């Protein structure tokens with residue numbers, strides 16, 4: 085049995101593990117990643133990249149079809165083999181050679197195999213019957229991500245359901261697809277597969293996209309229905325059977341038959357079979373952390389990315405990873421720790437401003453609190469809504485532009501605390517909203533942030549006009565005003 089001694093061991097070489105390791109190495113620590121599968125993790129091969137590659141061609145086609153003059157030039161449908169070929173390229177043909185080269189260049193070690201914690205500051209890695217024991221002088225960071233959560237529905241495993249892995253890596257589009265779940269994966273995969281010619285049915289126990297503003301799910305349901313997707317909301321699943329005709333799904337509203345069924349009912353933490361019990365932690369749960377991403381009660385153990393359940397998004401996990409890698413290095417060297425809110429070593433934004441784009445048609449971009457969440461937090465708010473189609477940049481971009489913007493203002497502190505945009509090409513509006521929330525830019529100063537004409541960003545001006553100019557609203561403090 086081999087025995088290695090390093091400063092830091094990172095279990096899981098997804099986007100988050102890679103970033104923890106990179107920051108720790110840049111902080112001067114000898115670091116290895118333990119990876120059981122492909123370096124790059126879920127995001128690169130079975131999640132963000134391949135799913136967005138499947139979505140983009142349909143989005144580009146719809147955009148051209150909505151502009152008279154260009155619409156006449158596009159008369160065909162999507163070329164499915166070409167879409168899948170491009171998707172394969174974005175998933176690097178499921179080879180991690182490039183990512184491994186990046187690790188080598190960054191000075192990060194790699195041990196392939198399944199890692200399990202085998203004691204304090206110790207990980208045992210097994211691969212092909214061989215074991216390597218790695219002792220960490222300073223820290224172990226768990227970045228093992230999440231896996232599809234499978235609901236307890238009779239007949240489920242015998243029906244051989246798809247998870248997002250099969251849906252994002254398939255090499256042929258089934259004639260029909262039933263999707264159980266109404267969240268982000270369900271709506272994105274429904275959008276992609278319907279544009280690729282599959283007959284899609286969504287079976288959702290509630291409404292669609294329930295964690296977002298209520299009008300979001302309504303708009304996506306309406307749009308999916310108009311493109312031929314059957315959207316069955318408020319529908320429970322009773323049992324599944326795989327038959328010669330495909331998968332037969334008995335629901336509370338009747339029977340659905342489809343060639344394949346995708347389960348998209350959320351994620352579970354990848355904390356089973358990780359040896360957590362050897363150090364007194366329970367397997368199978370999200371690993372709670374403090375804001376430096378350290379597991380309370382363990383000065384050597386960190387949990388970063390999906391596995392801590394704080395925000396299941398690549399960009400937010402990588403944000404945590406930068407803080408975690410830096411704080412591990414700072415603690416190892418006995419340096420001062422910057423762990424007050426918004427410090428270098430904490431992931432404060434997880435609680436305040438987590439941006440998310442859902443790449444459906446229409447696109448959804450949201451950050452911060454919804455109106456209901458703000459009220460539940462006891463804030464005094466104003467909810468500003470505006471029809472995005474009235475903005476010149478939006479109507480120029482396509483004739484059928486239909487969209488909504490909502491901004492939530494904390495009226496006590498005069499700052500934006502939430503924003504939601506629904507409509508074509510709204511993704512790029514999101515970073516401005518995230519900046520306004522994180523930087524707590526006073527509304528009165530936002531009036532000086534001038535959006536270019538004619539861009540969709542003029543929505544900011546329209547929302548501000550609804551809120552009111554500072555002088556017109558009230559002159560709260562006379563010293564703000566000077567006399568000419």
Ligand SMILES: Cc1cc2nc3c(=O)[nH]c(=O)nc-3n(C[C@H](O)[C@H](O)[C@H](O)COP(=O)(O)OP(=O)(O)OC[C@H]3O[C@@H](n4cnc5c(N)ncnc54)[C@H](O)[C@@H]3O)c2cc1C
Pocket residue numbers: 095096097098099100101118119120121122123124125126127130131132133135136197198199200227228229230248252269354357358388389390391395396397398399400401
């Ligand atoms: C279909 C889908 C689409 C998504 N689209 C987006 C998107 O567009 N934008 C976005 O921001 N987020 C998206 N996400 C979420 C995103 O994929 C995750 O937030 C992100 O992958 C989390 O990164 P991670 O490094 O924490 O975990 P992962 O990417 O899951 O990586 C964990 C790694 O740990 C390894 N591992 C696990 N256990 C062990 C062990 N015991 N030993 C060794 N290695 C181990 C795994 O093999 C894996 O490589 C999507 C998710 C899904 C499912």
Ligand SMILES: NC(=O)c1ccc[n+]([C@@H]2O[C@H](COP(=O)([O-])OP(=O)(O)OC[C@H]3O[C@@H](n4cnc5c(N)ncnc54)[C@H](O)[C@@H]3O)[C@@H](O)[C@H]2O)c1
Pocket residue numbers: 235236264265266267268269270272288289290291293294348349350351395396397440441442443
């Ligand atoms: N564009 C993106 O950023 C993107 C894309 C895909 C996935 N993701 C990430 O992946 C995560 C997982 O996505 P998801 O769609 O699986 O989760 P989700 O939390 O968005 O949606 C889960 C859905 O499953 C339903 N559900 C839960 N348990 C159920 C049960 N027992 N029976 C029937 N329905 C049930 C819920 O009501 C909900 O509609 C998301 O939280 C998101 O952060 C992000």
